[in-house]
Structure formats: C-alpha cells, structure tokens
Amino acid sequence: MARMHTRRRGTSGSDKPVADEPPEWSDVDAEDIEARVVELAEQGHDPSQIGLKLRDGGVKGTPVPDVKLATGKKVTTILEENDAAPELPEDLRNLMERAIRLREHMEENAQDKQNKRALQNTESKIRRLVNYYRGDELDEDFTYSYDVAVELLE
Structure with missing residues (x-):
C-alpha cells in the first residue's frame, strides 16, 4: 500500500533472513x-x-x-x-491519526493544495482498509468519517 497513490516504482529493501528456529543465543522461554x-x-x-x-x-x-x-x-x-488486543487494527489507527492531523492543518491553511491532496489520498487508503477489515475486526455497518475517527481515537 505504500506506493498506491504515486506512479513511482517500489523501492527494494532488505529481506528477513530465512530461519526455522530461533538462534541459540536467544533461549528465552x-x-x-x-x-x-x-x-x-x-x-x-x-x-x-x-x-x-x-x-x-x-x-x-x-x-x-x-x-x-x-x-x-x-x-x-x-x-x-490474552484479551489485550487493540480495538482498531494498528495500520488503520495510524492512518486515521494522520487524517485527523491533516484535516486540522487544512482548517488553518485552506490554500495548502499539497496537503489537501495528501488528505484525499489518506482518506482513500482508510476507506480501502475499512472495506478489508469490515466484518472481522470492524462492525458490518462501520463507515469512515472524520467525526467517527475523532470519536474512536479519543
């Protein structure tokens, strides 16, 4: 999802080493x-x-x-x-926090076209993730809006 809203190619990164068992030096129960x-x-x-x-x-x-x-x-x-799981998936929560910050910035700086576009892209990613998580991690009738995001993150 990192390059969803750009035309650039992805960047290559390092891979985790292939391992079937933990190393000997880390013998924690x-x-x-x-x-x-x-x-x-x-x-x-x-x-x-x-x-x-x-x-x-x-x-x-x-x-x-x-x-x-x-x-x-x-x-x-x-x-x-252990019933300690967060109520929202971490990736969705992070995107909602970003959207709230961008929306607050846009209220003060209405002419900031670059951040307006960033807000549109972020909210698009949120809607796609909501569709992915709907039914499993989220309610069936959950829909994203700025007010709902503010309410959930308080």
Whole structure:
C-alpha cells in the first residue's frame, strides 16, 4: 500500500533472513515472552512497538529477534488470546491519526493544495482498509468519517 497513490516504482529493501528456529543465543522461554508482550500491551504500546522493544530490550535482558520464531505465534495473536488486543487494527489507527492531523492543518491553511491532496489520498487508503477489515475486526455497518475517527481515537 505504500506506493498506491504515486506512479513511482517500489523501492527494494532488505529481506528477513530465512530461519526455522530461533538462534541459540536467544533461549528465552515462550511463556516469558508472552507475559512480556501482554505487559507491554497493557502499558499502551502498539504491536509493532512491542516487537521493537523485545528485539532491543528483550525479556530478562536477553533479546528476542523474532517473536513468531520463539513462540510460534504472532504478537497480535498473543494479544488476542490474552484479551489485550487493540480495538482498531494498528495500520488503520495510524492512518486515521494522520487524517485527523491533516484535516486540522487544512482548517488553518485552506490554500495548502499539497496537503489537501495528501488528505484525499489518506482518506482513500482508510476507506480501502475499512472495506478489508469490515466484518472481522470492524462492525458490518462501520463507515469512515472524520467525526467517527475523532470519536474512536479519543
């Protein structure tokens, strides 16, 4: 979705190394990892931030390079099992926050054409994601609007 509204080609990036099991130096118990994931979620961290904190800080001083390799479950799956999952998917939440910031900017700077276009593109991405998540993560009758986004993010 990164290049949806441009004509440029995508940029190549690095791939994760192919691995079937966690490295020997990271011998943390799966239950400890799950407990730390739930603890970080209760502190208000998003799933991507939880992964970064486990990679950098680890559990009991030992870094966890990949939660899925160490536990066999993704971070979001662990959160769902422990009833700590966020009410909105992280990507949708981030796009809504961006749309709110752009809309507030547009109220002060009505002649800013570049940000007007950015707001249109962002709201288009939000509508596409709402269609993707509708029924599973969102209600069947959920529709995006600025007022709904402000209400959800408060």
